[in-house]
Amino acid sequence: MLYNEPSPHEVKVLTRRFGLENSASLDTYLATDGFKAFKKALEMTPEQIIEEVKISNLRGRGGAGFPAGLKWSFVPRNSPKPKYIVVNADESEPGTCKDRLLMENDPHQLIEGVLIAGLAVDAHAGYIYIRGEYRYLIEIMDRAIAEAYSCGYLGKNILGSNFHFDLYTHTGAGAYECGEESALLESLEGKRGVPRIRPPFPAVVGAFQCPTVLNNVETYCAVPAIIRDGGAAFAALGVPKAGGTKLTCLSGHINKPGVYELPLGFPVMKMIEEVGGGIRGGKKLKAFIPGGSSCPVLTAEECQDLTMDYDAMARKKTMLGSGGVVIMDEDTCMVRAALRIMRFYAHESCGWCIPCREGTTWIRKLLQRFHDGMGQRSDIALIGDLAKNMFGRTFCPLGDAAAMPTMSIVEKFYHEFEDHLDGKPCPYEKARQLVMA
Amino acid sequence: MTLSAELEARFDKLLKSYPPGRQRSAMIPMLLYAQDELGSVTPELVEEVARRVGVEPLQVEEVMSYYSMLHRKPLGRYHVQICTNISCLLTGGEELWQHACKKLGIGHKEVTADGQVSLEEVECIGACSWAPALQVNYAFHHQMTPEKLDRLLDSLRKAQ
Numbered sequence: 001m002l003y004n005e006p007s008p009h010e011v012k013v014l015t016r017r018f019g020l021e022n023s024a025s026l027d028t029y030l031a032t033d034g035f036k037a038f039k040k041a042l043e044m045t046p047e048q049i050i051e052e053v054k055i056s057n058l059r060g061r062g063g064a065g066f067p068a069g070l071k072w073s074f075v076p077r078n079s080p081k082p083k084y085i086v087v088n089a090d091e092s093e094p095g096t097c098k099d100r101l102l103m104e105n106d107p108h109q110l111i112e113g114v115l116i117a118g119l120a121v122d123a124h125a126g127y128i129y130i131r132g133e134y135r136y137l138i139e140i141m142d143r144a145i146a147e148a149y150s151c152g153y154l155g156k157n158i159l160g161s162n163f164h165f166d167l168y169t170h171t172g173a174g175a176y177e178c179g180e181e182s183a184l185l186e187s188l189e190g191k192r193g194v195p196r197i198r199p200p201f202p203a204v205v206g207a208f209q210c211p212t213v214l215n216n217v218e219t220y221c222a223v224p225a226i227i228r229d230g231g232a233a234f235a236a237l238g239v240p241k242a243g244g245t246k247l248t249c250l251s252g253h254i255n256k257p258g259v260y261e262l263p264l265g266f267p268v269m270k271m272i273e274e275v276g277g278g279i280r281g282g283k284k285l286k287a288f289i290p291g292g293s294s295c296p297v298l299t300a301e302e303c304q305d306l307t308m309d310y311d312a313m314a315r316k317k318t319m320l321g322s323g324g325v326v327i328m329d330e331d332t333c334m335v336r337a338a339l340r341i342m343r344f345y346a347h348e349s350c351g352w353c354i355p356c357r358e359g360t361t362w363i364r365k366l367l368q369r370f371h372d373g374m375g376q377r378s379d380i381a382l383i384g385d386l387a388k389n390m391f392g393r394t395f396c397p398l399g400d401a402a403a404m405p406t407m408s409i410v411e412k413f414y415h416e417f418e419d420h421l422d423g424k425p426c427p428y429e430k431a432r433q434l435v436m437a
Numbered sequence: 438m439t440l441s442a443e444l445e446a447r448f449d450k451l452l453k454s455y456p457p458g459r460q461r462s463a464m465i466p467m468l469l470y471a472q473d474e475l476g477s478v479t480p481e482l483v484e485e486v487a488r489r490v491g492v493e494p495l496q497v498e499e500v501m502s503y504y505s506m507l508h509r510k511p512l513g514r515y516h517v518q519i520c521t522n523i524s525c526l527l528t529g530g531e532e533l534w535q536h537a538c539k540k541l542g543i544g545h546k547e548v549t550a551d552g553q554v555s556l557e558e559v560e561c562i563g564a565c566s567w568a569p570a571l572q573v574n575y576a577f578h579h580q581m582t583p584e585k586l587d588r589l590l591d592s593l594r595k596a597q
Contacts, residue, residue, distance in 0.1 A: 003567050003579065082456070094522045094561040125456075132469055132506045133562050135575035168454040171466045174506030176560065190461035190490065192503040208459050251524035251565040258566045293523050293561075324565060326523055340526050344560050350503070 004258025055231030057243030062216030095324025113220030291321020294401030513555030
């Protein structure tokens with residue numbers, strides 16, 4: 001089902017079937033160009049498929065934004081080992097709720113994307129790693145998979161092509177860390193989700209120590225459209241070096257929160273004003289998280305003339321990330337926001353790397369002390385220093401994910417930390433309580 | 438240990454879902470699905486899963502302690518999980534959490550005296566655009582308010 005009204009600004013490629021009757025059924029899928037791309041891909045060589053994905057400028061939608069075609073090309077063609085396709089459906093980056101909709105409303109699109117990836121790298125089995133909390137989606141995917149098997153779109157000799165492919169769902173059991181690719185693979189193998197050292201990357205040594213393509217749900221869901229309509233058509237929807245559309249999740253202090261499919265390069269202020277209907281209660285924008293809580297936070301000023309794409313965000317020293325946009329209005333206490341974000345990372349740190357394990361916990365304690373009005377001036381720099389010492393010193397990006405928003409909040413909202421000094425009550429708390437009352 | 442027919446079927450399917458020699462992969466799904474039926478991960482279940490996937494019980498213990506959804510103590514029949522992460526925080530998730538604690542008279546990971554309802558403050562559950570959000574067992578409830586929460590808790594009580 002749809003949880004919010006669509007916006008006229010949307011360009012519906014991945015969400016084109018959303019809202020159709022029985023959109024999750026194979027019948028609806030087949031009636032709306034379903035598996036057309038797969039049939040086309042059967043006539044193509046693996047090189048041609050990968051080339052088309054490269055032309056599309058599709059970049060990984062999970063957060064890192066790595067070019068998908070390039071990633072696929074790293075899978076060693078001549079390896080004697082079996083190859084696997086793994087779908088990262090562990091959506092747990094705070095602010096992100098899009099993969100849910102893709103699986104709920106159009107599960108066969110994901111299946112078709114996985115099959116095409118299978119053709120591209122000669123893989124014959126795939127796993128969809130779905131976070132444990134998304135049980136209803138596991139049921140939806142299992143039904144869609146069973147339907148695809150019964151109609152010959154999965155299993156042996158698919159559509160008489162001699163290509164065979166088995167697809168399974170796999171449930172997580174509550175761990176943010178497992179959204180990181182190497183931790184996800186450990187978890188898939190029945191272990192604690194502790195990240196692996198890389199290289200080797202999953203393309204060479206992935207699931208079950210075999211070459212593996214591992215992408216986000218949204219990345220695979222873009223593949224059928226790319227093969228069906230051509231990579232160039234997909235690329236043309238976006239900006240140079242980032243093709244297509246991005247499912248963008250608006251949340252926080254916005255009038256029309258929701259998930260919207262917007263072309264890459266969409267202006268940030270237009271997105272807030274016209275897609276999201278502006279800031280709640282006619283307030284002013286204070287802070288903006290572009291793609292999940294691990295991204296450095298932007299000020300309202302930095303959002304002017306900014307567009308939603310990987311390179312524009314990189315120029316502002318932040319990331320497009322997963323598309324989880326969090327909007328904070330003028331009454332938001334940034335110390336409180338930093339504290340809540342750090343509480344999350346401290347909770348989710350797996351403890352493997354000491355800078356992350358110790359850093360997240362100590363920063364959380366310092367921020368808590370600040371928010372309680374017991375902070376000291378020297379603590380402000382200490383928070384920044386601890387974050388900097390965590391950055392780049394961990395196996396997986398969780399340490400960075402915790403450090404980046406913290407460093408940006410300390411740097412850009414320094415005065416708010418000062419406002420909490422000397423036992424002063426949180427200056428924003430009163431405004432917030434008035435809003436809540 | 439005797440399992441229900443559904444669980445047996447699910448375990449069989451899981452054990453066949455992974456490459457030969459990789460049955461350990463089924464461990465986490467097996468624990469979670471079995472917990473749904475049994476209410477918690479009991480020592481017997483640990484032994485059973487260890488035997489079926491071919492590892493030592495200690496290895497199962499080691500893995501399960503990592504995952505926040507797996508627990509040794511039974512929760513309430515209705516496990517209410519309230520998100521207070523950033524998007525929910527900005528839209529009243531914290532107030533919702535405090536309201537629930539007060540109304541039920543229990544705190545984080547506690548169960549009401551009658552064993553019916555338990556409460557947990559959780560991290561992002563993937564409902565940010567429809568915040569504040571919570572889950573009762575696996576069902577999502579979006580755009581919650583203290584009033585809607587009251588009605589929800591009352592309906593759970595009536596459903597007993």
